[in-house]
Amino acid sequence: MGNKMLLFGISCILLAYYTYMPIPENIEEPWKVRLIDTLTKIATLTATLFEYTGLMKFEHLFFILMRTQNIEPISDENITVIDTEFSNIPVRLYLPKRKSERQRPAVIYIHGGAFVTGSPKMESYDFVNRMTANRLDAVVVAPDYRLAPQYLFPAAIEDCIIVIKFFLQDKVLEKYGVDPAHICISGDSSGGSLTGTVIQLLQDDPEYRNKIKAQAMIYPGLQTIDTWMPSYRENENGPFLSRKLAIMLSVRYFTKETESVHAVLRNEHMPEGSRDLFKFVNWSHFLPEKYKKNHVYREPIHGKLNTFSALHLDRRVSPLLVNDSQLQNLPLTYVITCEYDILRDDGLIYVTRLRNVGVPVTHDHIEDAIHGAILFSTAPMYLHSGLRIIDKYISWLQENL
Structure with a gap:
């Protein structure tokens, strides 16, 4: 009995050691964020094991x-919710x-x-889309x-x-009573990446x-291209989305080679030969001064994983890898960034570059929020910051769509 108690005690200490991290003072609802972060780190340790x-x-x-x-498509007095298919691709539709x-x-x-998990059927996304409708x-x-890794990039x-x-298609828009002049494409996190990519591809198609x-x-x-920007350094261990977790998941979208994770x-x-692209994501040129702080810019190092590395030159992977003449063709844009987020600087660079070429951009930066906040927009573990982000997003759509 004594040995079991000792083993249990040591296990608790080790778990606390590997999952604990200080929560920034100005973060909203710190106890909730700490719980979310701890549960995520436990899941990461379990997945690794x-x-x-x-x-x-x-x-x-x-x-x-x-x-x-995931939840079933439940209609209410205001909205009809349907799971259907568009050209054999599953969609959830809100009418x-x-x-x-x-x-x-x-x-x-x-x-x-992160391209490997998630679904519009999740309760949090259902909440966002239902409220939007x-x-x-x-x-x-x-x-x-x-999703990857079953289906790669x-x-x-x-x-x-x-x-x-x-x-x-005209017939589809007519069927659902949609105004073809008032359509927006939106997304969060990796869905934001996909949004940036598909918008560019559509603009290339006459x-x-x-x-x-x-x-x-x-x-x-x-x-x-650069996974060591200031936001990656400052939020390397989270809260919620650590740099290592984000890389371990998202790399599965491109390759099944485990050594690629360590390279990233x-x-x-x-x-080799990709240095000319660094200028598109050089944070020392595009980040507002308050986010540069005392960080020193260091170029990414050229690796030897040529098959995998070549994918990072594809603008479908990195929407920032286009020149200004291509960016200036983009439509009215809205970007939300969060302070405690490894991806913060991606959004800040995008906003700066779009403004530099004259694209109308609205940017909201949430100083007290974490990455993934809208995933926690429903009971029992909802974050007020997630609800605020959703409200800002829908309010912008109301004013601009």
Whole structure:
């Protein structure tokens, strides 16, 4: 009995050691954030152990945890919610019930999840899209795109493009009473990355150019070249999304080679001859002074994983990897960034570059919030910052869509 108690005590101490981190003083609802962060770190440790022992792949545990949050399509007195397919791609559709004298706006919402997990069926995303449909009297389309590692890059992009092009058909817009001049593509986290990518691809296609009025991004990831920006350094251990967890999950979108994870963690994953692209994401040029602090810019190091590294030169992976003439063709844009987020600087650089080329941009920076806040927008573990972000996002849509 004594040995068991001793083992239990040592286990608790080790768990506390590996999961504890100080929470910034100005963060909202610190006890909730600490609990979320601790549970995430426990899940990360468990996933690492499971992969090491061969029970399951690292990312699969997170896929299971997120899938438990899926809910059925439940209609209410205001909104009809349907799970259907657009060109064989699953989508969740939100259709306002009340009669309208005008054509409605539409929002295509692309969920986050590091490309390996998540679904529009999750309760938090259902909450966001239901509220959007209600407050805007808008049709909301949420694609349930294929996930890695079963489906590697560019499967997620292809699915989103297929859904969007299907929806933009005149007969489909007419069927749902949508005004073709008032359509927005939105997304959070990796969904923000997909939003940036599909907007650029649509602008390159003469048939679909200028058919999207606006894009909205909530704490988006927009580049994979430099994983040691100030926001990565300051929030390396979280809260919630640590640098290591983000890299371990997102790399699965590009490759199944485990050594690639270590290369990205060392910031040594860019191929020879790629230095000319660094200028597009050089934070020392584009970050506002308050976010540079005392950090010193260091270029990413050229690695030797050429097959994997070549993907990082693809602008479909990093929407920031385009020149100014391409950026200036983008539509009205809204970006939300959070202070305690490794992806903060991606969004800040994007805002700066878009403003430099004259694209109308609205930017809200949430000083007391963490990455993934909108995932915690429903009971029992809801964050007020998540609700504020959702309110800001929908309010912007009301004013601009």
